[in-house]
Amino acid sequence: MRGEAGMGTGKFWAISFIVAVVFLLPMFFTFSGLNTRLDTVTSGNLAFVAAVVLAASILGKGVACWAAALLNGEDNRTALAVGALMNARGLMELIIVNIGLQKGVIQPPLFSMLVLVAIVTTLMASPVFEWVYGRHARMTGTLGLAPVGG
Numbered sequence: 340m341r342g343e344a345g346m347g348t349g350k351f352w353a354i355s356f357i358v359a360v361v362f363l364l365p366m367f368f369t370f371s372g373l374n375t376r377l378d379t380v381t382s383g384n385l386a387f388v389a390a391v392v393l394a395a396s397i398l399g400k401g402v403a404c405w406a407a408a409l410l411n412g413e414d415n416r417t418a419l420a421v422g423a424l425m426n427a428r429g430l431m432e433l434i435i436v437n438i439g440l441q442k443g444v445i446q447p448p449l450f451s452m453l454v455l456v457a458i459v460t461t462l463m464a465s466p467v468f469e470w471v472y473g474r475h476a477r478m479t480g481t482l483g484l485a486p487v488g489g
Contacts, residue, residue: 364430371433371454374440379448380455389452396456397463401426420472427464432457 380389405422413421436453439445445453 367433371437374437374447375451375454376447377451377455380451385448385452389455392452393456393459396428397426397460400460416472416475420468423467423471424464426467427461428457429461 380386401422403422404425405418408418408421409415432453436445436450436457440447440450
C-alpha cells in the first residue's frame with residue numbers, strides 16, 4: 340500500500356505516476372478521440388440535440404453548484420466562480436462514456452455529443468472563472484499572483 344513504509348515505496352509511486360501521466364493518459368485521450376465521430380453529429384437534428392445537451396449540462400451543473408455555494412453563505416461572485424470551476428467534466432466523463440460505448444449502452448452519436456460536452460466544459464472553465472472572479476479578485480487584492488519558484 341502507498342502509506343506503508345518500505346524500501347523504494349516512494350520511488351515506485353513516483354515512477355507509477357510518471358508512467359500513468361506521460362504514457363497512459365495520452366493513450367486514453369487518443370483512444371477517445373479515435374472513437375469520436377463528429378460526422379454523426381453534423382446533421383440538423385443531431386446538431387440541435389447536441390446543442391441542447393451541451394446547454395443543459397452547462398446550466399444544470401453550473402447553476403446547481405452556484406446555488407449550493409450561495410446556500411452555504413458565499414457571495415454571488417464566489418458562487419459563480421464555484422459554478423464555473425465545477426462545470427469542467429474532462430477525464431471522468433470520458434471514462435464513463437467510453438465504458439458506455441464499449442458496453443453498447445450508448446451509440447456513437449451520443450458518445451460524440453458527450454465528448455463534445457467534456458471538451459467544451461473543460462476548456463471554458465478557466466476563461467469563465469477569470470471573467471466572473473479572477474480579474475475582480477486580483478484588482479481587490481483578494482487573489483494574488485501564483486508564487487514563482489519552489
